[in-house]
Amino acid sequence: MKKTILAVAIPALFAASAQAANVYDADGVSADVYGRMQFDIRDDNTNTDAVGSARMGFKAQSEIATGVSGFAKGEWQIAAEDADSSKFTARHLYVGFDFEDSGKVIFGQTDTAFYTAVAPTDIFNSFGYGAYTLVEDGRQEGQIIYSGEFGGFILDASYQFRNPDFQVGVGNPEDTSYVDLGAELDSAYAATLGYNFDFGLGLYGGYHVEKFKDGDKKNMALSASYSWEALYLGAAYVNAKTDDAKLDGYDLVVSYDINAVSLYAGYAYQKASGDATLVDGGTMTFDDLGDWVKQSTLGVSYKFNSNMKVWGEYLVDNGKGVDTEGAAPALTDADNQWRIAVQYNF
Template sequence: MKKTILAIAIPALFASAANAAVIYDKDGTSFDVYGRVQANYYGEHDDADGELVGSSRLGWSGKVALNDTWSGIAKTEWQVSAENSDNKFNSRHIYVGLDGSQYGKIIFGQTDTAFYDALEATDIFNEWGDVGNFYDGRQEGQIIYSNSFGGFSGKLSYQTNDDVAVKVTDVGQGVKEDEVFGPDVKRNYGFAAAAGYDFDFGLGLDAGYSTSELENKTTNDKGNKDEWAVGAHYAINGFYFAGMYTQGKIDNDNTGWDGKGRGYELAASYNVDAWTFLAGYNFTEAKNNTTSTSYEDQVDETLLGVQYNFTSKFKAYTEYKIQGIDDRDDEWTVALQYNF
């Protein structure tokens, strides 16, 4: 689902993009800067020791008209950690491309794959959520084409060779690639596709598929990770509801080892004046034929949240994560966030 539709349903959650500072906008050329600064206090149930953590995010986007139809576009966005944190700058989106209006958009670089379009509708929390799936996260080296017509939207993405597949997520949040392929795994290529349709009365439907070829650089064992997802969302009178179901699988063609997972996410929000109330549930289960023969729960989380917007640029929120797996503690956070 498109962020513009989400912003209508739950406007308080996307303040930073909406409040981007326009540095230059003239004769078809524009340049915007945006970002946020926030401080979170994190705690766990029955644990008196909490932690106050600061973080910030900074990005810019540019556009220049080439003719009446085509424009050159670019975007960068970084997550900036606090002084004593590791990985001070983490790149989120870095791409350049062409916007052809009715002919669609094509970009080159690092961002979310097309598969994320099938997951986006349930990704509405400030802090947690979005873990009832097996998505690899933002990837570098991509070529992405997207277009929309009426209520239809579609996207295709292709990822070139990535010598270190560091962002490949575990199927089921617990079935490791090294259990299937051994250590030192690279991605030879990746492909994803997504399609959606938004009805005029607030209902939207989404579906996506992703596949990538993985290879152990030492043994040359090869195989694939495949996943698919379907979802729906509905917005009416300040209420928003979304659900998603997905399955994923990793196969090693040389050894016959594999890992399988399935999961789903539910999310809801209600927005009234400056207040937004959120609730959600994430669940995944997984198995691999090297250590288990039956599915085991990997994620079982109930999420609750409240957000208050002092202005369009400044907000406070609190979220609570209730763990359904016995050996994991409940978690909570309280935060202040400034957007520009």
């Protein structure tokens, strides 16, 4: 989650940020290391398994001139030895300049500016994010990003260069898998405007254009967040269009904190229509999908201290799934899922 924007709105129990350890701080130069260890028990209504994972990160900052600093960040996801996924995956890799009150400029791999517009409903540890499938593409490489906050106003903008092996993230950003769309991205640009009121309300609007050889994909999002004492509410509407296809979705979340316990829930919906090329040149008729995302999620977490927490989440999935393993995508029946996890941050 983008805490610089949603620090007031998002309850601290949802934050997966590490407790960074400072390893150097002298003469205007600082360096921190951080990470986490996690163990999940997962059930997809077919199999129950357990898997461990880790995350390691490094960030540094140094003063260049009065009011100007340079910074860098690298963060990697590390899978357990017997996991089927990639063992070592980059999440964030970038360098940049911080101009204090004038904002930051970032170069590298991280979230696009469009993410800021959907972040108000990104509160789940394991599930969530169903309404954003094929709309918000996850962390992308080859970007130049500007991020600024002026009073209560938020301004984020990003440009992405050509990517011949373009992939999109599918699922919760904390547990994202990436799908190759079989398409070459020529370029992309995004922007989000927002305003955070001093009584707990935040309003955001985002737009993202992706240019491919065979046409453009245009995405938009409108969202709101509201926090009052231990209560948090978030809502978002998203839309994506190509020449032949359209996606419409909305996402609703609520959370309530009781001391160290946090209770949270959400509902995600998305409707598809038209045709679209998805995987390896295969075409899926979105009209066959219709209301293909209908997900309700319930969760509870308990925070032992600032480092360690546990949670359980249950996903009721009344929608449809897409099997992307073959030469062309195919429909599958969606199943209910649950997950229990323990996580230690350092």
